[in-house]
Amino acid sequence: MHVVAGLLARNIDVFVLDADAVWNQDVLAYLAGIRRLYAPEIGHEQGPDIVGQRGSFPQALGEATLGSTLCGGMIFFRASPAVAQLFDVIAHHMDMFEYDDQVAVNALLFQAAGGQQLAPLRKHKHNAMPIPDHWIWLTPSENQDLSPTALHLNYVDSRQLALARVIPSSAKLGHEIVMRLQANITVGYLPHSAFPRRCPTEINSDELVAIHCFGDTSSSRYNRLVALDLWFLDSSP
Numbered sequence: 289m290h291v292v293a294g295l296l297a298r299n300i301d302v303f304v305l306d307a308d309a310v311w312n313q314d315v316l317a318y319l320a321g322i323r324r325l326y327a328p329e330i331g332h333e334q335g336p337d338i339v340g341q342r343g344s345f346p347q348a349l350g351e352a353t354l355g356s357t358l359c360g361g362m363i364f365f366r367a368s369p370a371v372a373q374l375f376d377v378i379a380h381h382m383d384m385f386e387y388d389d390q391v392a393v394n395a396l397l398f399q400a401a402g403g404q405q406l407a408p409l410r411k412h413k414h415n416a417m418p419i420p421d422h423w424i425w426l427t428p429s430e431n432q433d434l435s436p437t438a439l440h441l442n443y444v445d446s447r448q449l450a451l452a453r454v455i456p457s458s459a460k461l462g463h464e465i466v467m468r469l470q471a472n473i474t475v476g477y478l479p480h481s482a483f484p485r486r487c488p489t490e491i492n493s494d495e496l497v498a499i500h501c502f503g504d505t506s507s508s509r510y511n512r513l514v515a516l517d518l519w520f521l522d523s524s525p
Contacts, residue, residue, distance in 0.1 A: 289382055289389055292365065293375035299367045306361035308509050309500035310518050318497050319364055322449060322476060330426070330474050336451060337371045338393075339364045339476035341483045341500060342443055349394050352416040355441030356450075356477055359485055360390035362500050370471035374400075377469065398423070400469045402457030426451040426474070441477060444486050450477040491516050 295302050303316075323335030330336060343359030344350035350357045365371050378385070378392045385392035399405060402420035427450050441450055454473045481492070487501040499518065502509035513519040 289375065289379045289392070293372070293379040296365060296367045296372040296375050301367050302365045304360065304363050304365070306500060308502050309362050309498055310513065311498045312493060312496045312518075313498070315362075315498050318482075326449070326451060326476070330451070334366055334368070336474045336476040337366050337368050338473065339478065341485055341498075342441070342446060342477050342480050343390070343485050344443060346391050346394060348417065349398055351443060354398075354419065356443045356446070356480075357390070357394045358475065358477070359500070360388075360393065362478075362483065362498065363393075368471075368473075370469075370473045373469060373471060374473065396469070397454050397473065397475065400456050400473075401454045420457065422455040422457040424453045424455060426453055442480075444480050444484075446477070446480045447482075448479050451475070452477075487512055487516070491518075 292302050292304070303319075305315075319335075319339060322339060323333075327333050327335050338358065340358035340363035341361070342356040345357060365375070374393075374396065378389075378396060382392060385395060398420070401422035403423070404417045427448070452475045454475060456469045456471070480486070481495055482497040484496070484499050484501050487499075491499070499516070502512045510519065
């Protein structure tokens with residue numbers, strides 16, 4: 289996280305990608321398309337500050353609360369002042385987030401918007417929490433019966449980008465470090481249909497951009513890739 293924070297502080301965008309994420313299309317071109325498409329809505333020509341694959345961890349912010357979290361294994365950080373500030377806080381306080389980058393990014397964004405303090409995370413696995421008023425959804429509701437603030441993101445059924453704006457709350461809860469976050473951050477959640485985190489039984493190659501949903505061992509990853517016709521090397525690991 290110190291490396292990411294250092295790059296952002298030097299005005300260098302960062303794209304974090306796990307080695308077991310397989311590209312079916314050009315992910316960078318897809319991100320550039322998001323920037324062009326949503327820049328007018330966001331009000332900034334460079335597009336969202338953070339764009340990531342949908343995940344479910346930490347569970348307290350995943351399907352129980354927001355519906356999805358940002359997956360740390362496929363995520364883009366724009367070198368905006370707001371994101372650089374976010375990572376400066378994270379890099380110096382990783383102990384508060386169990387030394388887990390995915391916990392840190394999701395929990396700190398949620399707390400910055402005035403949400404409930406989450407540490408220690410692993411004691412909040414399945415308890416749903418109210419979405420703070422300073423967490424504003426910018427895209428059309430995926431669940432039309434809910435208000436923009438109360439929108440619950442689809443996860444595996446999502447087929448469109450979802451945008452949220454985190455507005456630092458003057459009544460932040462939790463640790464004093466959250467008070468250091470001053471600027472708005474726009475966050476984009478990629479559609480699961482194009483960037484699956486839970487492996488589908490079948491692949492729509494036209495819709496699939498990149499897949500990152502395999503097991504915890506090299507053999508399980510290999511077997512899943514072979515089954516989905518996504519292993520392109522001549523030998524097994």
